[in-house]
Amino acid sequence: MDLVYKLYKNQESSYLPRKILQSLTYSFMGLASKIALSRHQLNVVGSERLLLAIDKRPSNQPLITVSNHHSCLDDFFLCGSLLKLRHFANVTVCRWCLTAVDICYTTSLHTNFFFWFRGVPIWRRVRDPLSGKITHFGGGVYQPSMDFCINLLNSGQWVHVFSQGRIIQPHERGSEKNIRLRWGIGRLIAESKEVSFHLFREH
Template sequence: MRTMEWAARRDHLGGVPRKLIFMAAGAFSKTVANLLNTTTVYNLETLLRHVRHRPPGVPLLTVANHMSTLDDPLMWGFKDFPITDPELGRWVLAAEDICFKNPVLSYFFRIGKCIPITRGGGIYQEHMDEALDRLTDGAWVHTFPEGKVCQEDAPIRRLKWGTASLIARAPVTPIVLPIFHRGFEKVMPENYMFGRRPPFPLCKKDIEIYIGEPIVFDIPKLKQMAVDTSRKEFISHCHSEWPETVCGMDEAAQRCLYTNISDRIQLVLEKLRTVSKTCLNTN
């Protein structure tokens, strides 16, 4: 049974709880990002255009590196972003063991448009289908495809396949927008005192957010390439819980497809990271 799915509905109590949560979270995020710290955003117009003015029925999927437990919602708290508008707000995949520990937290994050994901539960777990439903609705979904927080200044890690599976299975291929950020690891460090996070976000830090250009995926072509590759190469089947076929592809072809999509996203995020380091060294 999906965790408090009823609370995530748009019409839950007339939408009032969702509006209140977005106003509160938005005010908190804007305070931390703009008043207590300094946030610089590059290529903001691209993000705003796709959040506000993309064609009807076309979903938006943003992907970003994961630097702290507060990346979302703080990364949307910069100036001129409509973070307090629940209609424009993102749906985000959130770790079930962190955000959904008890009924109170579950309700809070559910009305905040968070979708619980069981880490290690596989790419075909029930809640991934819920994320797919949101893309099918033409909504905006955000993911952290690295799967966990990493505060080291290191290359983008190998991405989990969940994001790739959403892109491949969506009835309308989403606009995939890459985002790289740095600075949140200083605002909410994992090992601040006695190996714990600080009780409140830290101040006087510099945050930089780099918005890339949309990554274009020709899904029919990629699917055919995956089928051809899987036939030529021996690929062991080790995910017995996977469905026998998805979009007409067996498991071997699915694995090829998700690897290709994930590698492309990883490459683009790594390029954004390189650009950010160049800017950092220049300033």
């Protein structure tokens, strides 16, 4: 459960090389997502509010963003559609994102990629897709990764959360509004300082 602290325990002593590698990772993924999105027609509404919060909020003010979740590529394409290229080159303003351990940290390659892409490993409740039985009960709202995110927020960082806790399947999307937000978001808001909170959906 303390994977997040194992990954980031030396972040102060390795600040410069980590920042360089994260900047390279962000710049590459930002450019790749911009190129991919250029082949499609997008209608982005209200992005100026998010950009204003990223660029102009006080340095000690936390930022929480929330979105629904339709595919594993949502995070990359959200960043690609909402952020400017200058944001990808400045990793200090880029988001941290809660990422599922059972999907994003299954190999050393995946672990390193999401580490450089500012992923925060989260233990969530997992159900077997066929039987519906719970195979992992998750770490709950008081797991170390949630503590880590609260510390990030209270130092003025940006944390992004996929509030439904899983990818919403096509047959569920008609009733998506009935799917509740995960309780952890409430804890992030309640235990943070003054929060600039933005709710947006990508579909």
